[in-house]
Amino acid sequence: MxxxxxxxxxxxxxLSYKQEDLEKYLATKSCxxxxxxxxxxxxxxxxNSNLTGxxxxxxNFENSNLLKSNLWGTTLxxxxxxxxxxxxxxxxxxxxxxxxxxxxxxxxxxxxxxTLENLSCKNLSLWATRFLxxxxxxxxxxxxxxxxxVFDGVNFNDLKIEEAIFWNAKxxxxxxxxxxxxxxxxxxxxxxxxxxxxx
Amino acid sequence: MRILSLLIxxxxxxxSSSIDFEDSLSQAKEEAIKNNKPLMIxxxxxxxxxxxxxxxxxxxxDEIVSYVNKNFISVIxxxxxxxxxxxxxxxxxxxxxxxxxxxxxLIKKSIGGMREKxxxxxxxxxxx
Numbered sequence: 001m002x003x004x005x006x007x008x009x010x011x012x013x014x015l016s017y018k019q020e021d022l023e024k025y026l027a028t029k030s031c032x033x034x035x036x037x038x039x040x041x042x043x044x045x046x047x048n049s050n051l052t053g054x055x056x057x058x059x060n061f062e063n064s065n066l067l068k069s070n071l072w073g074t075t076l077x078x079x080x081x082x083x084x085x086x087x088x089x090x091x092x093x094x095x096x097x098x099x100x101x102x103x104x105x106x107x108x109x110x111x112x113x114x115t116l117e118n119l120s121c122k123n124l125s126l127w128a129t130r131f132l133x134x135x136x137x138x139x140x141x142x143x144x145x146x147x148x149x150v151f152d153g154v155n156f157n158d159l160k161i162e163e164a165i166f167w168n169a170k171x172x173x174x175x176x177x178x179x180x181x182x183x184x185x186x187x188x189x190x191x192x193x194x195x196x197x198x199x
Numbered sequence: 200m201r202i203l204s205l206l207i208x209x210x211x212x213x214x215s216s217s218i219d220f221e222d223s224l225s226q227a228k229e230e231a232i233k234n235n236k237p238l239m240i241x242x243x244x245x246x247x248x249x250x251x252x253x254x255x256x257x258x259x260x261d262e263i264v265s266y267v268n269k270n271f272i273s274v275i276x277x278x279x280x281x282x283x284x285x286x287x288x289x290x291x292x293x294x295x296x297x298x299x300x301x302x303x304x305l306i307k308k309s310i311g312g313m314r315e316k317x318x319x320x321x322x323x324x325x326x327x
Contacts, residue, residue, distance in 0.1 A: 105291075107248065127312065128248035145312055147256075148248040165314060167256050188256075 025051070042080070062100075087125075126164075156180050216264040220273050224284055227274035231300030237325065239271040240296040242278050242289050249312035250293040260315045266322055272300070297325040 021034035030050040037057040041064055049069035056071070060080040069089045077097040081104045088108040096114060101121035112132035119139045126146040133152070136159040147167040156176040166187035174194045176184070181196035221227035224240070231238050243250035254275075257263060267273055276285060278292060286303055287296055290310070297307040307325045 125249075125311070127252070145249065145252075147252040147312070165252070165312070167252055 021054075025049075216259070216261050218258050218264055218267050218273055220275050222274075224274055224276060224281070224286065227272050228300045228303075231272040234272060236270060236272050236300075237306060238296070238298050238300050239267060239273040239322075239325075240286070240298065241273070241275045242285065242292050242294045242296070243275050244278055244292060247292050252312045253293055253318075257313070257315050257318050260319075263315060263319055263322070266319065270322070270326055271297070295321070 016038040017036045018034070021031055021036055022039050025031035025034060025036060029046060029048060031054060032050060033053040034051070035055045036051070036059055037055050038059065040060045042060045042062040044064045046061075046069065047065050047067045049066055049071075051069065051071050051074055053073040054071075054075075056074050056079055057077045058079060059076070061084045062080045063083045065085045066089055067085055067087050069086065071086075071089055071091045071094055073093045074091070075095045076099055077095060078099070079096070080100045082100045083103045085105045086109050087105050089106075089110075091106075091109055091111045091114055093113045094111070094115075095117075096119060097117040099119055101119055101124060103123045103125075104121060105125040106129050107125050107127045108129065110130045111134050112130055113134065114131075115135045115137075116139045117135075117137040121140065121144065124141060124144040126141065126144050126149050128148040129146065129150075131149065131151045131154055134154055136155065138158055140160040141164050142160050142162040144161075144164040146161075146169055147165050149166070149169045151169065151171045152173050154171075154174045156174060161180060161183065164187075166184050166189040169184070169187070169189040171184055171189055171191045172193050176194055176196055178196050178198045181191065181194065184191055221230055227238055227240070230236075241250070241253070243254070245251075258267075278285065278289065286298075287294075287305065287308075293310070293312060295309045296305060298305050307321075309321050313321070
């Protein structure tokens, strides 16, 4: 029994944040290459944060303000971004897997070279968001607001875009089904040098 | 030929539909009281993509133009330039406020950009 408790304690510690990293971040809003996994950072004003290269696995950012933050190269696996404001934030080369993203604001954010996997977001704000060489695997952007967004070098095959607003979005050097190309043209997106495949 | 082209261009501008936005909140309030119509106030900035989608796409829809001009007195307020005159607090832009001009009582508030159909439904819900 004693060993079991010790094992649980060790496993829990291994999977959660470093206390000193959390304290540093909360005090300065800056923590590069930190381990904040499983931290509860919900309902906080974290504007202009610097979390470059940090492990944010399982972090709860629900209802938090991360406006103009730097999340370059972060791992956001199983994170909760519901109602989080990431407007004009840098999420370049970040990894977003199984992230909760209802009502998340990514307006003007940079998701270039990011990896997005298993995301299904309701009421997602992607106005003027940048996706250059971003990888999508089982991602649902249906009904999102994505006018003025930029997609370059993207494969749309695993990305759902039904009823999303793409007015004046720029889509280039990307691979899409003919159906998606037609939809984007109807939406008055600007398409050039794409591969519109017939299925 | 040049004169004819100029004339066609001028006429197309003259008859192109657009929402009649007042220049300022005070002017809008005055007009709203005079015409017994509610106010439609939009909080915006020139760099906000959602606001520009509304201004350049949704506000060009003939049905919306006609409905807004018939039923509301409208004004766009820049959250930076008109900072001191903003009648309501806000958490994001665009925000649409529909209010009574005499007391500035809020009838309805809506945040975010939306498609033409949704915006028209919002306008109609204010008038109901």
